[in-house]
Amino acid sequence: MAKAALENAIWDLEAQREGISLSKLIGGVQETIPCGVSVGIQASIPELLGVIEKELAAGYQRVKLKVKPGWDVEVLERVRHRWPGITLSCDANSAYKMRDADHLVEFDQFDLLMIEQPLWHDDFYYHSMLQKRLxxxxxxxxxxxxRRDALAAIEMESCKIINIKLGRVGGFSEAIAVHNAAQERGIPVWCGGMLETGIGRAHNIALSTLENFTLPGDVSASARYWAEDIIEPEVLVSAQGEIAIHDTPGRGYEVRAELVERLTVRKETIRALELVG
Ligand SMILES: [Mg+2]
Known part of the structure; x- marks a missing residue:
């Protein structure tokens, strides 16, 4: 994640020097990106339904529910019953084991766009076994x-969709490589979120403009996470659930330096290596 922060800043700087948007620099082609929301586990199902209602009213195109043993089939059933037509998916964050396979097969009845990372965080083999049953x-x-992981997963048929996170793969270079590997093999991708501030959010938006980002990502409005974001303008999602791409040079969002200064509690200076020659 630290590598991604540094590498992405360099991509951003390069785009500013070239006088083009970060999206253009990385080869992005989409002028708006579709947005979804990720809804965490709530205290009760009625509470969850209330949250979803609000997100749908805000225009989001896809609702992703976090699931775990004990908070899954009944929850999906209630949500699907209430909104039969919405694009719905779920994310297990590795909450299940292979012995839960019969239980996970029950998810098929809810017409989900996908089930994200049902098994171990470092696994391809058992996901491939499970995918055969789902x-x-x-x-x-x-x-x-x-990219190597993406190729292994695709080759083993461990997944049919890949979620790309800039922080997880270490920056734009690897994210683009994963995107291209998936695209060449007919596997759609989308951009996940890691609770970024506006700067990381701006990078996610640029990444999502690549051609094979065909599914709504977890890139949502600043206001969903922050009372006050550290960029301006803040990230806005339209009533149609889309974010418009700015074509100003670089990431397209300015850092509110005075706000960052105000929020800073500790400072550390890292001396850059002096490069010779
Ligand atoms: Mg996930």
């Missing part, structure tokens, strides 16, 4: 750290 596409998130 109609619902498996999406891998935690298992994918680089």
């Amino acid at each position: 109609e619902t596409p498996i999406c891998l998130d935690e298992s994918i750290h680089n």
Whole structure:
């Protein structure tokens, strides 16, 4: 993640020097990106339904529910019953084991866009076994750290969709390599979130403009996470659930330096290596 922060800053700087948007620099082609939301485990199902209602009213195109043993089939059933037509997916963050396979097959009845990372965070083999039993596409998130992982997962048929996170794969270079590997093999990708501030969010937006980001990502509005974001303008999602891409040079969002200064509690200076020649 630290490497991604540094590498992405350099991509951003390069785009500013070239006078083009970061999206353009990385080869992005989409002028708006579709947005989804990730909804965490709530205290009760009625509470969850209330949260989803609010997110749908805000325009989000896809609802992803976090699931775990004890908070899954009944929850999905209630949500699907209430909103039969919405694009719905779920994310288990490795909450299940292979012995839960029969239980996970029950998820097929809910017409989910995908089930994300049902098994171990570092696994391909058992996901491949599970995918053979499921109609619902498996999406891998935690298992994918680089292009090599993506190729292994695709080759083993461990997933049909890949979630790309800039922080997880270490920056734009590897994210683009994963994107291209998936695209060449007909595997759609989407951009996950890691509770970024506006700067990381801006990078996620640029990444999501690549051609094979065909599914709504977890890239949502600043206001969903922050009372006040550290960028301006803040990230806005339209009533149609889309974010418009800025074509100003670089990431397209300015850092509110005075706000960062105000929020700073500790400072550390890292001396850059002096490069010779
Ligand atoms: Mg995930």
